[in-house]
Amino acid sequence: SAVISQKPSRDICQRGTSLTIQCQVDSQVTMMFWYRQQPGQSLTLIATANQGSEATYESGFVIDKFPISRPNLTFSTLTVSNMSPEDSSIYLCSVEGPGTGRMGYEQYFGPGTRLTVT
Amino acid sequence: EDKVVQSPLSLVVHEGDTVTLNCSYEVTNFRSLLWYKQEKKAPTFLFMLTSSGIEKKSGRLSSILDKKELSSILNITATQTGDSAIYLCAVADSWGKLQFGAGTQVVVTP
Numbered sequence: 001s002a003v004i005s006q007k008p009s010r011d012i013c014q015r016g017t018s019l020t021i022q023c024q025v026d027s028q029v030t031m032m033f034w035y036r037q038q039p040g041q042s043l044t045l046i047a048t049a050n051q052g053s054e055a056t057y058e059s060g061f062v063i064d065k066f067p068i069s070r071p072n073l074t075f076s077t078l079t080v081s082n083m084s085p086e087d088s089s090i091y092l093c094s095v096e097g098p099g100t101g102r103m104g105y106e107q108y109f110g111p112g113t114r115l116t117v118t
Numbered sequence: 119e120d121k122v123v124q125s126p127l128s129l130v131v132h133e134g135d136t137v138t139l140n141c142s143y144e145v146t147n148f149r150s151l152l153w154y155k156q157e158k159k160a161p162t163f164l165f166m167l168t169s170s171g172i173e174k175k176s177g178r179l180s181s182i183l184d185k186k187e188l189s190s191i192l193n194i195t196a197t198q199t200g201d202s203a204i205y206l207c208a209v210a211d212s213w214g215k216l217q218f219g220a221g222t223q224v225v226v227t228p
Contacts, residue, residue, distance in 0.1 A: 001163070031214045042206065042218040043161070058215075090159050096214050105214060106166045107152060112159035 002027050002095050004110035012116045013083055020079045021113045023093035024080040028073035031105070034066070037112075038089045049076040049093075083117045090114050120145045124207050124219035126143045131197055132227055136173065138191040138220045141207030151183055151190050154206040161206055207225070 003026040013019050023032070047055040047068055055068035070076045080087050093114045096105035096108040137223055143151065150168045154161035163175045163198035167190060174181050175206045178197075184192045204223050208216040 033214075033215065042220050043216070045210075045215055045217070048213070048215065092160060094216075103152075105210075106163055106211065107208075107214065107216060108163055109154075109160045114159060 001097055001106065001108050002029060004068055004095060004108060006093060006110040006113050008113055009111060010114040010116075011041060012118060015084050017083055018079055018081045019048075019083065021091050021093075021115075023076045023078070023110055024082065025074045025095050028074070029095040032070060032076050033094045033107075034068060034076070034078045035092045035094060036089045039093065042090065046078070046091075049078075049104060073089050080115065083115075085117045088117045120209075120217055122207055122209050122217050122219040124205075124222050126222060127220060128223040128225070130225045130227060131145050133197060135197050135198060135226075137194040137197055137201075137224060139194075139205050139207075139224075140189065141192070141219055142187075142189040143209045143217075143219075144188060145209045145211060145217060147212040148185075149210045149214070150206045152210060153181055153192050154208065154228075156204045156206055156221070157202075164205075194224075197224075199226050199228055202226045211213075 005024045007022045034046040035043045037043045045058050046061045047057045049068050049070040051070045067079045093110045122143045153164040155174045165181045170185040180193045181192045204221040206221045207219040
């Protein structure tokens with residue numbers, strides 16, 4: 001499986017500010033995703049980070065609020081903009097594992113970033 | 119509307135008991151079903167299932183998929199306190215996007 005790192009692991013931010021979360025993978029991967037887990041909730045997909053093109057956002061998530069970059073096949077960033085307390089969550093990146101994909105791909109998660117907005 | 123439903127939402131068992139967790143789904147463009155264990159922040163991958171009736175095993179954990187019934191079960195035998203966690207079921211669509219169930223919180227008491 002791929003080794004995934006995220007920075008920062010946690011942060012406390014003031015409302016109205018922005019935070020950029022980095023996700024680094026130790027090998028080239030095609031598919032990279034960003035998820036959010038609000039307190040007491042399950043994971044929800046924010047967007048698919050596409051290399052060399054704009055991210056694909058899920059319903060309820062917009063680029064102005066969650067801009068994403070994917071400059072190459074091993075790195076992506078998610079920015080949480082103009083934060084409010086409702087943005088307090090764990091943010092996770094994930095990647096699909098290696099293989100032909102004929103039988104599907106395993107998907108692995110980074111260690112997560114715990115964000116608290118005050 | 120696509121959905122993934124897990125049951126029970128929580129349970130408490132004693133060490134040594136066997137646990138069976140359920141996951142049912144209604145997802146268009148189904149590709150695979152995945153199980154994860156979440157103890158702190160990051161979900162840890164357990165199994166990926168794509169074919170019906172083929173059991174996957176890893177130590178005391180096993181899982182099987184029933185594509186006719188649109189469901190899967192995760193079994194944990196001889197439970198230990200270290201098995202205490204939230205177990206998440208997720209279904210991947212053709213593009214690899216995961217839709218998660220609410221999770222089952224398992225507490226194993228000594």
